[in-house]
Amino acid sequence: MQETGRRLNLPFKTKFYQYLLVVLIIGLTTLICSPLSNPQSYHIVSFILLFVVALLAVFMGIGPVLLASTISAISWNYFFIPPFHTFHIEKTEDRLMFISFFIIALLNGILTNRIRRQERLVRDREIQTNALFQLTEELSKASGIEKVLEVARNDFKKHFNADSWYILQDGNNRLGFSPRPTDEKDLPVIERNIVEHVFANSERAGRHTGLSGEAGLTYHPLTGTRLNPGVVAFRIDEAAYKNRIAFRDTWFTQISNALEREFLGELAMKARLLDESDRLYNTLFNLISHEFRIPIATIMGASDTLLISQTTDKNREELYGEIFKASARLNHLIENLLNMSRLESGKISLRPDWCDVNDLVNKVTQNLKLELEQFSLTTVIPEDMPLVKIDFGLMEHVLYNLLLNSCQYSSGSGEIRLEASYENGNFILVVSDSGPGLPPEVLPNVFDKFFRVDGTKSGGLGLGLSIVRGLVEAHKGSVKVENGLNGGALFAVSIPSDMPDMEESKLAE
Amino acid sequence: MKENRNILIIDDEVQIRRLLEISLSAYEFTTFFAENGKQGLVAAATHHPELILLDLGLPDMDGLELLVRLREWYTKPIIILSVRNSEEDIVSALDRGANDYLTKPFRSGELIARIRAAIRSGEERKDTPLLEFGDLSIDMISHVVRKGGEIVRLTITEFSLLALLAKNSGRVLTHQFILKEVWGYGYLEQTQYLRVFIAQLRKKIEDKPANPVLLITESGIGYRFGS
Numbered sequence: 051m052q053e054t055g056r057r058l059n060l061p062f063k064t065k066f067y068q069y070l071l072v073v074l075i076i077g078l079t080t081l082i083c084s085p086l087s088n089p090q091s092y093h094i095v096s097f098i099l100l101f102v103v104a105l106l107a108v109f110m111g112i113g114p115v116l117l118a119s120t121i122s123a124i125s126w127n128y129f130f131i132p133p134f135h136t137f138h139i140e141k142t143e144d145r146l147m148f149i150s151f152f153i154i155a156l157l158n159g160i161l162t163n164r165i166r167r168q169e170r171l172v173r174d175r176e177i178q179t180n181a182l183f184q185l186t187e188e189l190s191k192a193s194g195i196e197k198v199l200e201v202a203r204n205d206f207k208k209h210f211n212a213d214s215w216y217i218l219q220d221g222n223n224r225l226g227f228s229p230r231p232t233d234e235k236d237l238p239v240i241e242r243n244i245v246e247h248v249f250a251n252s253e254r255a256g257r258h259t260g261l262s263g264e265a266g267l268t269y270h271p272l273t274g275t276r277l278n279p280g281v282v283a284f285r286i287d288e289a290a291y292k293n294r295i296a297f298r299d300t301w302f303t304q305i306s307n308a309l310e311r312e313f314l315g316e317l318a319m320k321a322r323l324l325d326e327s328d329r330l331y332n333t334l335f336n337l338i339s340h341e342f343r344i345p346i347a348t349i350m351g352a353s354d355t356l357l358i359s360q361t362t363d364k365n366r367e368e369l370y371g372e373i374f375k376a377s378a379r380l381n382h383l384i385e386n387l388l389n390m391s392r393l394e395s396g397k398i399s400l401r402p403d404w405c406d407v408n409d410l411v412n413k414v415t416q417n418l419k420l421e422l423e424q425f426s427l428t429t430v431i432p433e434d435m436p437l438v439k440i441d442f443g444l445m446e447h448v449l450y451n452l453l454l455n456s457c458q459y460s461s462g463s464g465e466i467r468l469e470a471s472y473e474n475g476n477f478i479l480v481v482s483d484s485g486p487g488l489p490p491e492v493l494p495n496v497f498d499k500f501f502r503v504d505g506t507k508s509g510g511l512g513l514g515l516s517i518v519r520g521l522v523e524a525h526k527g528s529v530k531v532e533n534g535l536n537g538g539a540l541f542a543v544s545i546p547s548d549m550p551d552m553e554e555s556k557l558a559e
Numbered sequence: 560m561k562e563n564r565n566i567l568i569i570d571d572e573v574q575i576r577r578l579l580e581i582s583l584s585a586y587e588f589t590t591f592f593a594e595n596g597k598q599g600l601v602a603a604a605t606h607h608p609e610l611i612l613l614d615l616g617l618p619d620m621d622g623l624e625l626l627v628r629l630r631e632w633y634t635k636p637i638i639i640l641s642v643r644n645s646e647e648d649i650v651s652a653l654d655r656g657a658n659d660y661l662t663k664p665f666r667s668g669e670l671i672a673r674i675r676a677a678i679r680s681g682e683e684r685k686d687t688p689l690l691e692f693g694d695l696s697i698d699m700i701s702h703v704v705r706k707g708g709e710i711v712r713l714t715i716t717e718f719s720l721l722a723l724l725a726k727n728s729g730r731v732l733t734h735q736f737i738l739k740e741v742w743g744y745g746y747l748e749q750t751q752y753l754r755v756f757i758a759q760l761r762k763k764i765e766d767k768p769a770n771p772v773l774l775i776t777e778s779g780i781g782y783r784f785g786s
Contacts, residue, residue: 377664401779403750403779404750404754406754406757406758408769409754412769412771412776413778416770429769437751437755442778442779443646443778443779446778550751550754551751552752556752557755559714559716
């Protein structure tokens with residue numbers, strides 16, 4: 051029993067030391083009692099020796115206790131019962147006394163030892179129950195397979211003083227190749243064929259078992275009710291744990307259940323994601339086929355007309371213009387799709403740099419010159435606007451999409467207002483229009499992917515604003531929408547930005 | 560424009576080559592093509608083109624590598640054609656000696672303007688003491704800048720910045736290059752100074768600082784002096 055190893059000190063550890071110690075202690079007691087070696091007080095010595103034997107029974111195994119009883123009886127007889135230094139006992143009452151001494155010493159020793167064993171068993175059981183309870187609690191807190199494995203590994207080490215490795219299945223009842231954890235330096239050789247056998251047949255194999263006993267490790271199946279999570283491999287000194295087999299098996303069941311729970315959870319999550327991506331795929335497919343077809347039809351129709359028919363110069367020019375507009379629209383669609391997929395896959399890497407907001411506004415308004423033509427654009431940038439630290443290219447997309455959105459959804463000849471400012475460590479960009487605004491009930495959904503207000507004219511995938519939100523959030527900022535004072539939609543972007551650190555002297559050079 | 564200016568186009572897309580051939584021939588340029596890097600090297604050596612249009616995505620070798628090998632001996636302008644969202648590639652290409660870049664899809668008008676600017680700046684003697692751009696004149700010897708005849712007061716740094724950009728008019732200079740040339744190696748990351756000085760310069764030499772035509776920002780890449 052391992053727990054006793056902790057209670058007893060090192061010299062008690064082996065049987066040999068226990069016997070030696072018993073002999074020494076009895077010898078010492080005899081020596082100490084030697085002044086009492088006279089016909090008047092030798093009875094007292096018997097009590098002292100009985101007491102010592104009882105005391106030894108608390109700490110020693112049954113063998114040493116028997117030895118202690120025997121030597122103490124003999125030494126009492128030899129050294130203390132008159133005549134001294136002989137085994138001969140003269141008086142009948144002394145003879146009776148000697149026999150009863152021997153029997154009492156023996157019974158005393160055995161009974162004390164038994165009580166102690168009982169107590170030890172109860173204690174061990176309590177410790178094991180507690181351990182399992184703790185494990186259950188820790189496992190219930192662990193979420194994710196990695197976390198469960200971490201708990202399992204640490205707990206295994208705690209109870210069995212050894213490492214353990216887990217070979218798990220991949221969710222499709224196929225065993226993964228590498229044992230976890232894989233980053234161990236002293237990773238043992240995992241016997242692949244035994245692992246497969248253990249997994250397939252749910253039976254123990256390997257070291258200390260009837261199956262492939264020559265193997266370096268013991269392999270124990272982790273079995274669940276709906277799926278078998280995998281196999282655990284370990285190397286423990288079986289002899290030292292032989293009375294804890296029940297505990298070990300319960301322990302494995304706990305781990306199996308926790309792993310099974312995680313596996314089932316993951317499978318359910320995958321199914322949900324698949325459903326969701328199916329839905330998105332359909333939406334995207336419908337939108338793309340619709341949105342792409344219009345400009346493509348325009349290009350094909352216009353170029354076909356130009357190729358075969360004789361049209362007036364004025365018509366030709368108009369057709370060329372249509373082709374150009376349609377291709378620009380296609381280009382914008384592709385750009386948005388690309389940005390969306392980059393955002394979704396997390397491939398957007400921010401490269402923030404100091405940036406002049408005037409530059410940003412100028413660049414975007416130049417790109418949108420054609421679209422903005424029919425609107426009156428008011429730009430307000432404070433004279434003392436500081437530089438802001440943003441990714442210029444990505445913020446161009448943000449402003450571009452916001453302005454284009456205003457152009458598309460505010461009625462013609464309307465006003466579009468663009469305001470930039472710096473407040474409390476935030477770069478603020480507000481784009482508002484004088485259009486009809488947004489129905490209040492759709493405000494929370496405006497930034498959703500593929501969201502479009504019902505009844506609006508065709509002109510996009512409903513990606514622009516969700517890209518705006520994605521890019522702004524990539525900057526750790528936020529964007530909100532409301533209906534402005536004049537009734538039009540108002541979009542406000544806020545991005546945290548430091549002020550640039552500059553030496554005054556450098557600026558004047 | 561003089562006739563028979565040779566332009567070498569190194570691009571593996573047939574449609575793009577065809578389009579470029581038509582667009583450029585309308586402006587009296589003679590075009591010839593290479594589909595890959597190896598052909599490109601040979602064609603450049605045999606035809607001595609006035610300008611090279613180089614696509615960075617080639618089938619047989621890295622466009623940047625081809626650029627470096629061309630620049631070992633070829634001194635005339637090279638304009639990079641690239642797909643969008645590859646700012647880092649563009650910056651590396653400019654740092655390796657490309658004069659300018661265009662992202663696909665581009666407008667033919669824009670392409671012609673860039674080609675002309677690049678060829679012109681290649682021909683002009685860069686060491687002339689007086690550079691003139693419209694009503695702006697920059698005297699490189701006396702460090703006097705005039706706009707519409709009036710002297711514009713510039714600080715020393717402002718003048719170095721303006722002179723550097725003006726000497727390389729029509730060419731895109733990367734942030735790093737400008738910072739290194741004007742402020743020195745210790746300032747390669749200090750783009751905030753560059754932004755502030757560009758803004759100051761615009762106020763002094765642009766007609767409409769909010770809509771600059773001389774000091775043009777190339778998003779995420781650098782600046783170009785428009786001419």
